[in-house]
Amino acid sequence: MSKRTKFLIALLVVVGLSSIAYAQLSSEVFIPMVMSEVEIPPRTATPTPTPIPDIRINFIETGGDGPDYYWEEYVRVKNRTSRKVELTGWTIWSKRNDKTYTFPEFELKSNQIVKVWTRQGTDSDTDLFWGLVNEVWKYDGDCAKLKDKNENLVNWYYYPSDKCEW
DSSP states (O other): OOHHHHHHHHHHHHTTOOOEEEEESSSSOEEEEEOOOOOOOOOOOOOOOOOOOOEEEEEEEOOOSSTTGGGGOEEEEEEOSSSOEEOTTOEEEETTTTEEEEOOSOEEOTTOEEEEESSOOOOOSSEEEOOOSSOOSOTTOEEEEEEOTTOOEEEEEEESGGGOOO
């Protein structure tokens, strides 16, 4: 194929003709012919799943083994990310008592800890209150699940390990 023919083919490709066939007129001459223009569909973006933020239950204080120890119970939840995370509608669930706490409208700042108390009280930036008058967390062991507002499991916590069978 001559340099001139190669140039013509390259020029046709550059101007957008995507399918080219060649007809041989003699043993040395090739003429590019446009057969059809192929339509390439536009790329569609594949949605990227939203990663589950690194929010963890990092401690459960049971308060003790008595009828009024619920007053000292809390679950400590930490935001281990570098950004604030909206926890509105998230839940903490206790396996042994089958009780669920649902977060009110609440935003946990970067590297901040919030305590979710079993008892009644007034919510603040560092303390939230379940509003119960009896224990949730068993002194001898329990399991907790933290789920986001879409019911995705974010984290689970147990103490001691032999008390937690899912």
